[in-house]
Structure formats: structure tokens, C-alpha cells
Amino acid sequence: MEKPAICGGAPVRTTPLSYGRQFIDAQDIRAVTDTLKSDYLTCGPRITQLEETLCAVTGAKYCVAVSNGTAALHIAALAVGIGPGDEVITTPITFAASANCALYCGAKPVFADINPETYNIDPASIRACITPRTKAVVAVDFTGQAVELDEIRAICREHHLTLIEDAAHSIGTRYNGRPIGSLADMTTFSFHPVKTVTAGEGGAVTTNSRELYDKLVLLHAHGITRDRSRMVHPTDDPWYNEQAGYGYNYRLTEIQAALLISQLSKLELFSARRKEIVARYDDAFSQIPQLQVQREIPQSDTTRHLYILRLRSEMLSCTRREFFDALGAEGIHSQVHYMPVYWHSYYESLGYERGLCPEAERYYREVMSLPLYYSLTDQDVDDVIHIVKKLIAYYTK
Ligand SMILES: Cc1ncc(COP(=O)(O)O)c(C=O)c1O
Missing domain, CATH: 3.40.640.10 (Type I PLP-dependent aspartate aminotransferase-like (Major domain))
Known part of the structure; x- marks a missing residue:
């Protein structure tokens, strides 16, 4: 099995990708x-x-x-x-x-x-x-x-x-x-x-x-x-x-x-490309049982701002943090959207307690956002998919 970069393998990407980026022409x-x-x-x-x-x-x-x-x-x-x-x-x-x-x-x-x-x-x-x-x-x-x-x-x-x-x-x-x-x-x-x-x-x-x-x-x-x-x-x-x-x-x-x-004036262009990228990710990840793909309601024709990668943690030997770091070592700079708002220390000081919204808290422990923006190339998207598959294979129990 191919080792992830964090474990001594060679990173797939030489140029890093962030989760989001503006496009200015x-x-x-x-x-x-x-x-x-x-x-x-x-x-x-x-x-x-x-x-x-x-x-x-x-x-x-x-x-x-x-x-x-x-x-x-x-x-x-x-x-x-x-x-x-x-x-x-x-x-x-x-x-x-x-x-x-x-x-x-x-x-x-x-x-x-x-x-x-x-x-x-x-x-x-x-x-x-x-x-x-x-x-x-x-x-x-x-x-x-x-x-x-x-x-x-x-x-x-x-x-x-x-x-x-x-x-x-x-x-x-x-x-x-x-x-x-x-x-x-x-x-x-x-x-x-x-x-x-x-x-x-x-x-x-x-x-x-x-x-x-x-x-x-x-x-x-x-x-x-x-x-x-x-x-x-x-x-x-x-x-x-x-x-x-x-x-x-x-x-x-x-x-x-x-x-x-x-x-x-470029919204339709931006929207179409984001939809293409989401479709490529969804196609690849819906075939991987260790991942959960976000469900779309039929009423929503979505221009996606974020692509959420959700781990089925019970099927993997790593934590979300380990997966996040492994993605980073491969040049994919992810982010987490979001920690439940009431977990912020300020909200804690107002009296909000953990445990309030169990589904939100479970969600937070399992997710990170993958690169999604207009100027991502098909090769970039393929690299992300390849890296995610490699990490899933490596961390599967
Ligand atoms: C869901 C949501 N609401 C509100 C805001 C606030 O927008 P702004 O950063 O423009 O103040 C953001 C910003 O990221 C957001 O993601």
C-alpha cells in the first residue's frame, strides 16, 4: 500500500492547494x-x-x-x-x-x-x-x-x-x-x-x-x-x-x-465550474464506504461554496486531526467548517454547554473541507481524489 507523505511516502502535489481561493481577472x-x-x-x-x-x-x-x-x-x-x-x-x-x-x-x-x-x-x-x-x-x-x-x-x-x-x-x-x-x-x-x-x-x-x-x-x-x-x-x-x-x-x-x-458577471461561469468539481468529488467519494457524501435535497440546485469531506470514523483507524494533518502533508490545506458556535469560549461564558446539539457535535468531529474554487484544474481535482483514496486505504481498519 502506498504510504501517505506523513508516513514517509512521496507527496503527490508539489504545489499546495487551499480549500478556497478568489478568482480575479x-x-x-x-x-x-x-x-x-x-x-x-x-x-x-x-x-x-x-x-x-x-x-x-x-x-x-x-x-x-x-x-x-x-x-x-x-x-x-x-x-x-x-x-x-x-x-x-x-x-x-x-x-x-x-x-x-x-x-x-x-x-x-x-x-x-x-x-x-x-x-x-x-x-x-x-x-x-x-x-x-x-x-x-x-x-x-x-x-x-x-x-x-x-x-x-x-x-x-x-x-x-x-x-x-x-x-x-x-x-x-x-x-x-x-x-x-x-x-x-x-x-x-x-x-x-x-x-x-x-x-x-x-x-x-x-x-x-x-x-x-x-x-x-x-x-x-x-x-x-x-x-x-x-x-x-x-x-x-x-x-x-x-x-x-x-x-x-x-x-x-x-x-x-x-x-x-x-x-x-461571471457568476454563471463560477457556478458551473463549482458544480463540475462537486460532481467529480461526489462520483469518486460516494463509492467509498468510509466516507459520507453530503445529501442534496431535490429542491436545491446548489452552487456549492464548500465541499465537506466527512469520515465515517468508526471504519477508520485515524482521528480527524490525523487525517487533516495527512492531507496537509500531501499539500492539501484543508479547513474545518465549523465547530459548533456554542463551543466557542465566549458562548461557554454565556452558559451554553456541550451536548446541546448531538448531530452537530458528531458532524464537527468527522469533517474537513476540500479544495473547491473556480480555478481548480481537473488535474488538481484528480490529485485531491487520489490523495483522499490513498489516505482512506492507509487508515482503513
Ligand atoms: C454562514 C456565514 N454567515 C455570515 C458570515 C459573515 O460574513 P462576513 O465575513 O462577510 O462578515 C459568514 C462569513 O464567512 C458565513 O460563512
Whole structure:
């Protein structure tokens, strides 16, 4: 049997691969440099163009571009009116921001368990978490796969809860043929560089509700308006603006907007390549009993942001850490998405205890993310598959 590099064998890869990477071309660079030479670096026409583009991509009526996905979640939670005494249900298998947005508002994040096959929040567990204090659900399209929106929307309707869809991973995904972004009360996006399209840093909230949109506009820019109809003391003074509400400076710059508009023009290309890579991995790994392949719900036509390799640990003689290190020694720099949010020491200090979501905790012990990004070549993908197969053969009990 071929030895893995960590045990003295020769590594397959001479150039390492990371789990995610942006793709920037000459068009993106031109978009940024043109903007730098233009009259506006912030609050200009590119933000409007970006918001219109995101509406077209998502099918939403309204969009507010913001500085990052965390800011998007924060203003979405504020727009709902979440505050002290409220509870917000979310998944533990996510980036901390999905839960932190409740903390920012003085509310309590409540963690529902995941489905052990799709890794998304389990609608039955959402139901079990609802109390009279529940105000909203933050449902995360983890890895890019849409959550079970029909079921979750029905639960939210029944209990008068607002649904915020955290689509940081899922731009380009469709649910029952409709693009993510117009299917929840509000949908939040992140455009961090490992995501399918990037602004360097960036985010957005989309919604079909005029009322929520008006709140989001104020919240993302100091609560200040130039719209007379929204002023308490409107005047004719041309300089006059009024802080009519509560707000932050969560604006995106024109430079970021220009980059993102250019990236969005390649979304279909990016999405198609990601689907090809996922299909190659799935084909190879579904034949290996020591691995569990993420189950796709039929409603989701997924643009995958992350590819999760899940070990069936009972069939292997190694720990996840040993497998992770062995991948690294072969030049595959993996990452783990994610440790359950409530395992973070800060959440521990708030009183959250281990054992809360058994499926999420089991998931966390068995997973790592494989390289998945537009510019991976077929040879790169074949190398990853070869290395995974080699390690599985080596570590099989
Ligand atoms: C699921 C999820 N939600 C929210 C965020 C926050 O986005 P940002 O990093 O743009 O603030 C991320 C970022 O990685 C994420 O993965």
C-alpha cells in the first residue's frame, strides 16, 4: 500500500492547494482601477448599479449593499426589531456571525440541531426550540445548499416569526427553480474572498418588503436620510439631511462595488465550474464506504461554496486531526467548517454547554473541507481524489 507523505511516502502535489481561493481577472482589475480614477469612491453610481444587479440575480425587489455579511445580519436583525428578551433560532454549524447578530441586539441565540445528512438546520429541531420569546429564525444555507425553505417558512408563518436566510454561502443557488434571495423575509449575503463572488469584503441584504427595506437603508448609513418624506423637520435647505433613525456606517465603497459587479458577471461561469468539481468529488467519494457524501435535497440546485469531506470514523483507524494533518502533508490545506458556535469560549461564558446539539457535535468531529474554487484544474481535482483514496486505504481498519 502506498504510504501517505506523513508516513514517509512521496507527496503527490508539489504545489499546495487551499480549500478556497478568489478568482480575479483583467476585467475585475480594470473595474477597480476605473473606479479609482472616477469622481466617487463611496456613495456613487456603482452602489446603485450593484444593488440593481443583485436584485436581478436574486429576483428580490430591494437590495441594500453593506460592508460585509456580518453587518448584513446585524441590520436584518435590527430591522425585525429584535431586542433584549427575544430569542433567535439558528444552526450551530455556521460561522459565529449567524448567531452573533442576535447578541448584538441583546437577544439570545438558540441553537437547533442539524440534519445529519444534509448538514443544514433541521426543521423539526427548529419547532422544538420555539418558545413565546422566539422572534426570528436565521436559517443558513450551509455550503451553498438551500435550507428546507418550504418547511421553515411554514413554521415561521405558523408562529409569526421572521425568517432571515443567511445566504453567505449560497449566491447562485436555486430553490425549486427560484434564485436564493427573494424566498425569505430577508436574505443576507457575504462577499468575502473565499465565497463564490467577492468584493474583498462586502455584504448585502435583499428583501421584497418595502417596509423592511426602508429600515435597512436607514440602519446601514447612520440613520440619516435626505428623503424629505421621511424627515420629522423637512426644510428647503439644500444641505439639510436629518438623522431620522438609528444607524451605523455599514456602507460598501464604490471600489468594492465595482469589483463585485464585475465578479457577478461571471457568476454563471463560477457556478458551473463549482458544480463540475462537486460532481467529480461526489462520483469518486460516494463509492467509498468510509466516507459520507453530503445529501442534496431535490429542491436545491446548489452552487456549492464548500465541499465537506466527512469520515465515517468508526471504519477508520485515524482521528480527524490525523487525517487533516495527512492531507496537509500531501499539500492539501484543508479547513474545518465549523465547530459548533456554542463551543466557542465566549458562548461557554454565556452558559451554553456541550451536548446541546448531538448531530452537530458528531458532524464537527468527522469533517474537513476540500479544495473547491473556480480555478481548480481537473488535474488538481484528480490529485485531491487520489490523495483522499490513498489516505482512506492507509487508515482503513
Ligand atoms: C454562514 C456565514 N454567515 C455570515 C458570515 C459573515 O460574513 P462576513 O465575513 O462577510 O462578515 C459568514 C462569513 O464567512 C458565513 O460563512
